[in-house]
Amino acid sequence: MTDLSGKNALVTGASRGIGEASARALDAACARVVLSGRTGADLQRVAADLANDPVIVEADLAPPSAGTELAERVLAAVDGVDILVNNAGIPMRRQPHELTEQDVDLVFSINVRSLLMLTIGLAPSMIERGGGSVINISSIASLRGPLGRVAYAGTKGAVDAITRALAADWGAEGIRVNAICPGLIATAIWEPDRRNVPGLIERLEDSIALKRWGYGDDVADVVLFFASDASRYVTGEVVAVDGGMARVGAAPRRR
Numbered sequence: 001m002t003d004l005s006g007k008n009a010l011v012t013g014a015s016r017g018i019g020e021a022s023a024r025a026l027d028a029a030c031a032r033v034v035l036s037g038r039t040g041a042d043l044q045r046v047a048a049d050l051a052n053d054p055v056i057v058e059a060d061l062a063p064p065s066a067g068t069e070l071a072e073r074v075l076a077a078v079d080g081v082d083i084l085v086n087n088a089g090i091p092m093r094r095q096p097h098e099l100t101e102q103d104v105d106l107v108f109s110i111n112v113r114s115l116l117m118l119t120i121g122l123a124p125s126m127i128e129r130g131g132g133s134v135i136n137i138s139s140i141a142s143l144r145g146p147l148g149r150v151a152y153a154g155t156k157g158a159v160d161a162i163t164r165a166l167a168a169d170w171g172a173e174g175i176r177v178n179a180i181c182p183g184l185i186a187t188a189i190w191e192p193d194r195r196n197v198p199g200l201i202e203r204l205e206d207s208i209a210l211k212r213w214g215y216g217d218d219v220a221d222v223v224l225f226f227a228s229d230a231s232r233y234v235t236g237e238v239v240a241v242d243g244g245m246a247r248v249g250a251a252p253r254r255r
Contacts, residue, residue: 002228004031008078009227010122011035012061012070013088015042017187018137021216022085022223027052029224031083034074061088062106067114071121080125083227086115086159087137092152104151111155116162123175131174135226136163137219138179138238143246156181160238167236176235178226183242185214209244211253 009026013019015037023033027050034055035043047054055077059070074081089111094103119134126132141149142156163179170177184204205211219241225231240246 002029002224002230004029004083004227007031007082007227008080009033009083009085010074010081011085011087012059012118013037013137014046015039018182018185018216018219019085019087020046021220022087023050023054025217025220025224026083026085026227027054029228031227032078034078034081036070036074037088061110061114061118064109065117066109067117067119068121070114071118074122075125080129081122082126082129082132084119084122084126084132084134085137085223085227086119086135088114089137089155091149093148094151095148096150099151107151107155108158111152112158112162115159119162119166123170123173126175127173131176133227133231134163134166134175134177135223136160136177136179138163138181140181140183140240140242140246142238143181143240163238164236171235176226176231178231178235179238180219180222180226181238181240181242181246182219183214183240183245184208185216185219187216206253207245207250208242209248209250211250212243214241214243 009031011019011023014023014035023035023046027033032052035047036057036059037043038060040058043056047056057073092107136159138159139156141153142160146153160179163177167177222241
């Protein structure tokens with residue numbers, strides 16, 4: 001079993017979905033988890049189930065300087081960070097002709113700028129503690145050309161590039177930087193469509209090699225791998241957790 005005793009982990013976007021599942025997995029491995037997100041009540045709900053003295057730091061990552069300020073607040077609350085899960089982000093489904101400057105600024109401010117500046121702000125504490133692991137939650141939108149998501153796909157392509165570049169910059173300091181690209185994950189953002197669009201679940205399952213949607217735990221298990229010494233010789237990697245959707249053909253379902 002993975003043992004992260006004595007490690008501090010920050011999870012952004014920890015109030016639901018992949019972030020919540022990751023926080024629970026890290027706590028189960030005995031890490032102390034700092035939960036960050038915009039909705040205090042949801043963070044309190046998650047924290048109530050955690051066993052290792054969790055910390056809540058509410059934050060909106062859209063404003064200028066938000067990433068740097070969150071790093072400062074986290075370091076005021078705990079004595080350093082060993083594991084960072086950059087999960088916070090927003091989707092944006094717009095056709096190219098529908099995009100405005102404001103749309104592009106918003107999605108890049110949260111998905112790219114704040115992610116990068118938060119990571120930079122926490123790196124000195126990781127170095128002081130002997131190294132660490134940064135885990136960026138990207139998307140299969142960075143690996144394939146999704147319809148109507150050009151701005152969102154652009155942010156996730158940037159996250160993948162940031163992952164590789166920071167891995168190069170910080171490898172000598174003992175900081176590993178990797179990214180996970182989830183595919184179709186049955187989180188709250190999909191629930192209205194899953195409930196209300198007839199045949200959607202089955203139709204999308206047919207495009208996946210493993211013939212099922214993913215769940216938060218499917219991603220959280222890979223987060224735990226990157227957080228632990230099991231991945232001690234892995235850095236700069238971008239790993240799809242998508243049932244084969246991005247890179248593998250999907251055979252017809254067996255009837």
